[in-house]
Amino acid sequence: LLTKNKSSKNQCFCFLQLGVAIGFLLPPILVPNVEDLDELAHHISIMFYITAGVATLLFILVVFAFQERPELPPTQAQAVARSIPPEQYSYTASILRLLRNKPFILLIISYGLNVGCFYAVGTLLNRMIIEHYPGEEVNAGRIGLTIVVAGMVGSLICGLWLDRTKTYKQTTLVVYFMSLVGMIIYAATLNLGHLWVVFITAGALGFFMTGYLPLGFEFAVELTYPECEGTSSGLLNCSAQVFGIIFTISQGKIMDTYGTLAGNIFLCVFLLIGTVMTGFIKSELRRQNANRTAEAAVSPLSILSLFETQGLK
Numbered sequence: 001l002l003t004k005n006k007s008s009k010n011q012c013f014c015f016l017q018l019g020v021a022i023g024f025l026l027p028p029i030l031v032p033n034v035e036d037l038d039e040l041a042h043h044i045s046i047m048f049y050i051t052a053g054v055a056t057l058l059f060i061l062v063v064f065a066f067q068e069r070p071e072l073p074p075t076q077a078q079a080v081a082r083s084i085p086p087e088q089y090s091y092t093a094s095i096l097r098l099l100r101n102k103p104f105i106l107l108i109i110s111y112g113l114n115v116g117c118f119y120a121v122g123t124l125l126n127r128m129i130i131e132h133y134p135g136e137e138v139n140a141g142r143i144g145l146t147i148v149v150a151g152m153v154g155s156l157i158c159g160l161w162l163d164r165t166k167t168y169k170q171t172t173l174v175v176y177f178m179s180l181v182g183m184i185i186y187a188a189t190l191n192l193g194h195l196w197v198v199f200i201t202a203g204a205l206g207f208f209m210t211g212y213l214p215l216g217f218e219f220a221v222e223l224t225y226p227e228c229e230g231t232s233s234g235l236l237n238c239s240a241q242v243f244g245i246i247f248t249i250s251q252g253k254i255m256d257t258y259g260t261l262a263g264n265i266f267l268c269v270f271l272l273i274g275t276v277m278t279g280f281i282k283s284e285l286r287r288q289n290a291n292r293t294a295e296a297a298v299s300p301l302s303i304l305s306l307f308e309t310q311g312l313k
Contacts, residue, residue: 102282
């Protein structure tokens with residue numbers, strides 16, 4: 001069941017990135033670069049109506065088609081949480097316990113730095129491409145699509161590798177470092193004048209930056225077990241959003257004054273800081289230790305006794 005749950009998480013990351021990929025591809029097509037402001041406003045309104053329609057459809061599906069929770073708990077942490085009476089569970093106390101967890105605090109900050117840089121690159125991508133390749137709005141969207149599709153592959157591969165090896169810190173550190181390398185190469189080659197080079201370097205950057213997302217969530221679950229995964233994931237997302245806003249605004253200001261290269265170097269510095277911080281995270285695999293303890297407690301004799309109790313042969 002736990003293995004199926006991890007596979008479902010990887011699939012969710014892939015579908016999430018698929019939506020982002022569509023978001024990169026369609027806007028340049030739906031909103032062409034025209035001088036007439038009224039025509040431009042008309043195209044933008046069509047794009048927003050389509051977005052509103054899709055969001056409304058998804059809302060209806062969530063209300064009427066989604067079950068509140070699975071019949072069986074998908075993880076041991078969820079099983080522990082369900083065994084606690086609601087009146088005894090405190091969301092505030094859970095957050096306070098997590099904020100006293102030093103390895104998790106380091107992960108919150110390093111995760112926010114990495115994903116915040118990814119958000120900044122995605123938000124300012126069109127501007128960076130147009131500055132060096134004027135008139136290539138459609139290709140800017142295609143480069144964004146390349147980043148996300150490569151990231152989908154990265155998320156899947158990194159998730160499968162993590163399930164197989166259980167090397168949480170080592171894998172997270174290597175992928176983080178490769179994100180830094182990818183950002184450096186992307187920044188250094190953006191102004192070479194060859195758009196095909198940008199496709200390759202941006203794809204490599206997306207592979208590692210997006211591949212880091214499921215690693216961060218899984219590593220957080222290991223460090224915070226048996227706290228609810230929703231709480232730790234929420235704190236990671238909060239950190240990513242905060243750093244994303246800060247980096248996007250700051251990089252935009254730097255690009256206004258010093259150019260695109262300086263803005264990308266700004267992100268490289270924080271990726272370097274995040275890589276160093278990841279190296280200092282103490283790898284306390286609490287969930288894996290609990291799984292090993294539970295497996296050791298389940299002997300063939302106890303399984304046979306359970307079957308006999310249920311009337312099974």
